[in-house]
Amino acid sequence: MIIAIPVDEGKEAVCASFGRTPYFLIHCTENGQTDVFVNPAAKAQGGAGIQSAQFVVDAGANTLITVRCGQNAADVFKAANIKIYKATGGSVDDQLRALAEGKLVELTSFHAGFHGKV
Amino acid sequence: MRVAVLSGKGGTGKTFVSVCLAAVAQDAVYIDCDVEEPNGRLYWKPKIETEVPVSVLVPVFDAEKCSGCRKCVEFCRFHALAFVKDKPIVFSEVCHSCGGCMLVCPESAVVETPRPVGMVEKGTKADVRVVTGILNTGEASAVPVIKAALRAGGKADFTVIDCPPGSGCPVMESVKDADCCLLVAEPTAFGLHNFKMIHRLAALLKKPCGVVINKADAPYAPLEEYCAAQNLPILLHIPYTEQLAALGAAGKIAVDQDIELAQAFKGLLSAVKGGLLT
Numbered sequence: 001m002i003i004a005i006p007v008d009e010g011k012e013a014v015c016a017s018f019g020r021t022p023y024f025l026i027h028c029t030e031n032g033q034t035d036v037f038v039n040p041a042a043k044a045q046g047g048a049g050i051q052s053a054q055f056v057v058d059a060g061a062n063t064l065i066t067v068r069c070g071q072n073a074a075d076v077f078k079a080a081n082i083k084i085y086k087a088t089g090g091s092v093d094d095q096l097r098a099l100a101e102g103k104l105v106e107l108t109s110f111h112a113g114f115h116g117k118v
Numbered sequence: 119m120r121v122a123v124l125s126g127k128g129g130t131g132k133t134f135v136s137v138c139l140a141a142v143a144q145d146a147v148y149i150d151c152d153v154e155e156p157n158g159r160l161y162w163k164p165k166i167e168t169e170v171p172v173s174v175l176v177p178v179f180d181a182e183k184c185s186g187c188r189k190c191v192e193f194c195r196f197h198a199l200a201f202v203k204d205k206p207i208v209f210s211e212v213c214h215s216c217g218g219c220m221l222v223c224p225e226s227a228v229v230e231t232p233r234p235v236g237m238v239e240k241g242t243k244a245d246v247r248v249v250t251g252i253l254n255t256g257e258a259s260a261v262p263v264i265k266a267a268l269r270a271g272g273k274a275d276f277t278v279i280d281c282p283p284g285s286g287c288p289v290m291e292s293v294k295d296a297d298c299c300l301l302v303a304e305p306t307a308f309g310l311h312n313f314k315m316i317h318r319l320a321a322l323l324k325k326p327c328g329v330v331i332n333k334a335d336a337p338y339a340p341l342e343e344y345c346a347a348q349n350l351p352i353l354l355h356i357p358y359t360e361q362l363a364a365l366g367a368a369g370k371i372a373v374d375q376d377i378e379l380a381q382a383f384k385g386l387l388s389a390v391k392g393g394l395l396t
Contacts, residue, residue, distance in 0.1 A: 047197025047212045054191070054200050072209050079202040 001029040003099065004061035005092055006052075011036050014087045014095060018069040019049035025092055026059050029100075049073035056082065065095050065104065074110040120277045121390055122296035122325070126312025128283035130304040131332035131356070134366060136280035137161045138373045139300075139390075142383040144245045147274040151292040152282040153236060153251035153263045161371050164241030164248035172251075172266040173232035174215045179206050183227035190219035190228065211258040236263040238270045247274070260288040268295065276391075285315045293319070298326040298395045300386075301350075305331060305338030313341070317348065326395035330386065333358040349396055353389045354382055 005014055006021030015021035022042050027034045037059070041051035049069070053076035056064060064077060067087045077084055085104040087095055098104050123136040133150075137158055140148040150158040177190075177199075186204040198212035199219060206219075210233055220228040236253040251267030253260050260282065268291075271277055281292040293299060299320040303313040320327050328351050331341065335358035345352050356362070362379070365372045373380040389395075 041197070044197060045195075047194075047209070050200050050209055050212065051197040054197075057200070057202055072212065075209070076200045076202060076207065079200075079207055 001063055002059070002061045003027045003029065003063045003065060003096065004056045004059060005065045005087070005095060006039070006067075007036065007092060012091055014065070014067060014089065014092065016067045018066045018073060019044075019052045021052070024052075024055060024059070026061060027092075027096060047072075050076060053077060053080075063099070065099060066107065069107065069110055071110045071112055119275070119298075119391065120279060120296045121298055121300055122279040122281055122293045123300045123302060124281040124289060124293065124316050124320070125283065125302040125304070126285055126316040127304060127309050130283075130302050130309060130312075131330075132283070132302050133157050133161070133280055134372070135300065135302050135330050135332065135356075136278045137371055138379070138383045139387060140246050140276075140278040141371050141373050142380060142387055143276045143278070145275060146245070147247045147249065147271045147277040148280065149267050149271040149277060150248075150250045150280045151264045151267055151288070152280055153253040153260045153267065153288070154282065156250045156252055158280050159239070159241075159248060159250050160369050162241070162243040162246065162248045163369070164243045164246075166239060166241040168240045170238050170240075170266075170270070171234050172236045172238060172263050173234045174213070174262045175217065175230035176210045176213050176215065176233045177208055177219050177228045178231050179208070180227045180229070181205060183225045185225050185227075187224065189222045189224065193218050193222045214259075215262070235259075236266075238263070238266045240270060247271075261291050264288055264291045268292070285312070285319050289316070289319065290323070293323060293325065296325060298328070298390065300328055300330055300353075300390065300395075302330045302332055303341055304333055305336070305341050307340075310338070310341050310344065314344065317350065326393075328353045328389065328395040330354045330356065332356045351389075351394055351396060353394065354386045356382070 005025045007023045007025045008015040041048040049072045053073040057080045065085045084107040086107040125132045140146040150156040191199040191201040198209045200207045239250040251263040253263045282288045334355040
């Protein structure tokens with residue numbers, strides 16, 4: 001299983017934003033390897049959710065743990081068969097442990113996005 | 119001459135000022151660019167002549183021809199395309215209809231098809247031609263309908279553009295080709311805050327500006343001081359009266375009912391036409 005998690009500046013805690021998270025942490029459960037990448041969409045003018053979702057897809061992830069996510073990104077994940085779990089807060093390690101123990105629930109409601117709002 | 123009426127804050131009186139100004143100008147075109155909630159026609163009650171649908175072009179991909187080279191996805195600066203399982207997916211509401219994906223596709227696998235987003239209604243009331251942009255409910259971008267409404271207004275001696283609230287893309291689109299801007303201000307802290315934002319926008323676009331203070335029940339020093347400091351002429355104070363509110367609530371055009379107000383708007387019209395804006 002390859003898990004993607006949006007993480008904040010310190011790279012240890014889950015970032016509340018999906019599309020505009022500064023970093024993505026990619027963890028492979030098979031070999032235990034963890035890498036952190038800069039999110040190319042963090043400063044996008046528009047369509048950040050779609051671009052972030054594209055990054056997660058291209059990273060080969062099949063699982064995402066996030067606090068929330070917009071409808072457009074959710075559509076990308078649905079097409080790519082990526083499962084989305086609701087982050088419960090705390091550190092990345094807590095989230096990975098909670099997922100392994102089956103304690104995370106699937107995220108099924110998505111916000112409409114904040115497009116073009118001033 | 120094209121005059122854009124804007125305010126930043128909603129409910130300040132853009133439509134009230136626009137309708138009154140066009141009404142005293144008589145031979146005029148009124149264009150409602152507040153396409154998410156076009157209310158001007160509630161006052162005009164125009165005789166509708168045409169209703170023309172507005173569409174935007176969105177790409178459709180031919181799966182047979184697409185080689186999965188991904189050039190379109192990489193080209194799209196709006197990130198309206200995603201690439202999943204070797205094929206592009208379109209997010210129509212994010213698409214800006216630039217046609218770039220079609221141009222960069224080496225396989226000619228992209229065709230553009232129209233997607234309806236709203237309509238433009240044209241009608242008349244006495245000597246005023248009333249053009250109303252109407253965005254379909256749920257659409258994300260107002261800009262295509264605003265463009266169509268402004269085009270439908272055509273060329274005229276005097277055109278009033280009733281802008282949407284805010285200071286984002288829909289407002290910029292509405293103001294872009296105007297000769298000058300009337301900034302409607304409300305004498306409150308919130309009103310002043312948004313007023314400064316639209317003044318900055320109008321100044322950036324190098325538009326001559328004049329100010330109308332609506333709901334002016336008492337002088338609001340910070341607003342008057344700001345206008346003085348910025349060399350912005352205050353052309354009209356509209357009183358905050360129950361009578362004007364009642365006329366508005368009844369869907370009446372206030373200058374048709376209130377002689378004093380009509381005189382005041384005629385003064386405003388001459389100031390605008392006489393180039394008193396700075």
